[in-house]
Amino acid sequence: DGQLQxxxxxxxxxxxxxxxxxxxxxIVRYIESVTSLPGQRAVVVGVEEVKSAQQLVxxxxxxxxxxxxxxxxxSATDTARDATITTSFQRALLDGxxxxxxxxWKASGRWWNLNTNEASSGETGAIRMARSEVAGYRMARAxxxxxxxKRASLSSLPKVTIPEVxxxxxxxxxxxxxxxxxxxxEKTQRPFAIMTYVGDGxxxxxxxxxxxxxDWICDIKYAKDMMKVRHEYGFDEPHPRHGRVxxxxxxxxxxxxxxxxxxxxxSAFFSADDGIMPRxxxxxxxxxxxxxxxxxxxxxxxxxxxxxxxxICRDAAAEMNRALRKKGIGSDNSTIGNxxxxxxxxxxxxxxxxNKCCWLNSKAVTPALCHMDLQPQNLILCxxxxxxxxxxxxxxxxxxxxxxxxxxxxxxxxxxLMGRKICASRQQADKLWAHYxxxxxxxxxxxxxPIEPWLKLEAIHSITTLLMQSMDLVGGxxxxxxxxxxxxxxIKREFSRLKALGWDFVASCAAA
Numbered sequence: 373d374g375q376l377q378x379x380x381x382x383x384x385x386x387x388x389x390x391x392x393x394x395x396x397x398x399i400v401r402y403i404e405s406v407t408s409l410p411g412q413r414a415v416v417v418g419v420e421e422v423k424s425a426q427q428l429v430x431x432x433x434x435x436x437x438x439x440x441x442x443x444x445x446x447s448a449t450d451t452a453r454d455a456t457i458t459t460s461f462q463r464a465l466l467d468g469x470x471x472x473x474x475x476x477w478k479a480s481g482r483w484w485n486l487n488t489n490e491a492s493s494g495e496t497g498a499i500r501m502a503r504s505e506v507a508g509y510r511m512a513r514a515x516x517x518x519x520x521x522k523r524a525s526l527s528s529l530p531k532v533t534i535p536e537v538x539x540x541x542x543x544x545x546x547x548x549x550x551x552x553x554x555x556x557x558e559k560t561q562r563p564f565a566i567m568t569y570v571g572d573g574x575x576x577x578x579x580x581x582x583x584x585x586x587d588w589i590c591d592i593k594y595a596k597d598m599m600k601v602r603h604e605y606g607f608d609e610p611h612p613r614h615g616r617v618x619x620x621x622x623x624x625x626x627x628x629x630x631x632x633x634x635x636x637x638x639s640a641f642f643s644a645d646d647g648i649m650p651r652x653x654x655x656x657x658x659x660x661x662x663x664x665x666x667x668x669x670x671x672x673x674x675x676x677x678x679x680x681x682x683x684i685c686r687d688a689a690a691e692m693n694r695a696l697r698k699k700g701i702g703s704d705n706s707t708i709g710n711x712x713x714x715x716x717x718x719x720x721x722x723x724x725x726x727n728k729c730c731w732l733n734s735k736a737v738t739p740a741l742c743h744m745d746l747q748p749q750n751l752i753l754c755x756x757x758x759x760x761x762x763x764x765x766x767x768x769x770x771x772x773x774x775x776x777x778x779x780x781x782x783x784x785x786x787x788x789l790m791g792r793k794i795c796a797s798r799q800q801a802d803k804l805w806a807h808y809x810x811x812x813x814x815x816x817x818x819x820x821x822p823i824e825p826w827l828k829l830e831a832i833h834s835i836t837t838l839l840m841q842s843m844d845l846v847g848g849x850x851x852x853x854x855x856x857x858x859x860x861x862x863i864k865r866e867f868s869r870l871k872a873l874g875w876d877f878v879a880s881c882a883a884a
Contacts, residue, residue, distance in 0.1 A: 393419035395430045399474055399564055407461045412436045428476040434465060464538055467576055468569035476564040477502040482777050483744055486688055486837045499542055501776060502563035506540045507659035508778025511741045515640035532632055533576045533771045539566040544658050570771045571752055577770055588754045591767040595748035604796045607865045614749045619796040624766045626794045626804050629746050632769045635811055638783045641740035642816040663780035675739035676781035678732045681829060682723050685836045689716050692843060711839060711863060714881050718832050731821030742786040744777035788826040828873055831866045838863045
């Protein structure tokens with residue numbers, strides 16, 4: 373391919389560097405083998421570890437030293453397949469500035485399992501999460517590509533880009549190891565994926581827009597300037613790990629993400645005629661199953677629904693009650709016992725209320741792909757050069773990363789998490805919800821219903837998760853940064869929010 377020659381021939385000759393990186397050697401070797409061409413040996417010359425809350429992420433830099441490499445002695449089919457895989461990697465290097473991203477999964481805590489490791493625990497839980505996240509990247513890329521094709525001439529802003537998964541070690545898709553057969557050795561190691569680099573310096577940055585890429589620069593300051601303590605829903609809440617969007621910018625940021633990421637992706641699922649669902653093949657059906665709720669009695673994709681999360685919280689509360697009984701602790705002789713008792717009452721009250729809401733049934737809104745954590749640290753943001761010092765302008769989204777919370781679900785879950793985690797107040801959440809409701813009703817004739825039942829569900833989810841953490845029942849899942857007294861304070865503040873939503877029976881557990 374003539375387009376690749378400048379990349380391959382203009383690099384300096386380099387000796388193989390001494391390996392001193394934390395990225396596993398078998399992954400480095402695989403990258404070198406799959407990117408090398410006859411007469412052009414690929415050499416990994418740099419590995420930079422990128423911060424990640426749960427997983428391992430590396431930015432890998434590659435050059436070509438001109439050393440001859442052997443040609444495959446396999447069959448004609450294998451050789452053709454090798455060439456196809458190599459070409460996809462080479463194009464990724466060409467567009468990604470000679471960089472690739474490696475992601476290795478080692479934990480499985482996420483919103484859908486209350487931030488715990490699953491019952492299967494250990495590597496199996498991580499593999500399940502890896503499959504789900506890879507599926508999220510693939511489905512999002514298919515959805516946003518379909519939307520970009522339709523809106524290409526309608527917007528002057530850069531297109532949003534989703535990184536491409538070039539290789540996944542535990543893929544169920546055909547040719548899962550890039551050579552047409554499954555690698556049993558890799559199946560015993562942590563799951564990993566190799567993806568395109570779409571950040572600053574790549575041609576993917578700012579989405580290959582019709583605008584000159586020189587007009588846009590990467591904005592890393594916005595995420596760094598987030599608040600470590602923010603007043604939200606009536607209380608000051610600490611967020612020492614990443615922080616949250618500033619209160620006066622939260623709604624504008626949320627609406628920006630809604631319009632550029634959430635609605636375009638979800639619309640691809642809602643549209644019966646021109647959406648992506650009618651065009652998906654068997655490979656994407658596997659991705660939907662990986663993103664959906666696990667069901668032993670069904671083989672098709674089963675989306676998460678409102679009542680599924682009630683059931684998940686109910687099961688967790690039952691587990692907590694068993695643990696308390698084992699220790700001889702009741703609701704009348706301990707703080708935790710009383711909190712769990714009130715939580716059980718909340719779960720049953722919400723279940724009763726939701727059964728009366730027709731807009732909460734499984735057919736109310738078409739299920740779609742949800743990201744569930746659209747905070748600035750999970751996005752690549754950009755802004756025009758002329759706006760570099762304009763602190764009042766919210767940056768544009770160039771790319772969406774970190775799909776580990778991704779799911780196939782009722783799309784209102786996405787808006788709920790934006791309303792609670794991005795918006796700083798009920799007033800902001802109401803405006804975001806109203807905007808979403810108007811768009812879905814006007815364009816897709818879907819009725820979203822009120823936000824109140826969803827806010828109650830999120831409060832119950834938070835209380836359940838925090839109580840599980842305080843009782844050390846997370847099974848090695850995400851470790852909270854808070855001490856147990858801090859967790860108790862957060863739990864009481866969530867009960868206060870339930871009281872503000874009309875549940876006076878939780879008053880004894882609410883914060884003062």
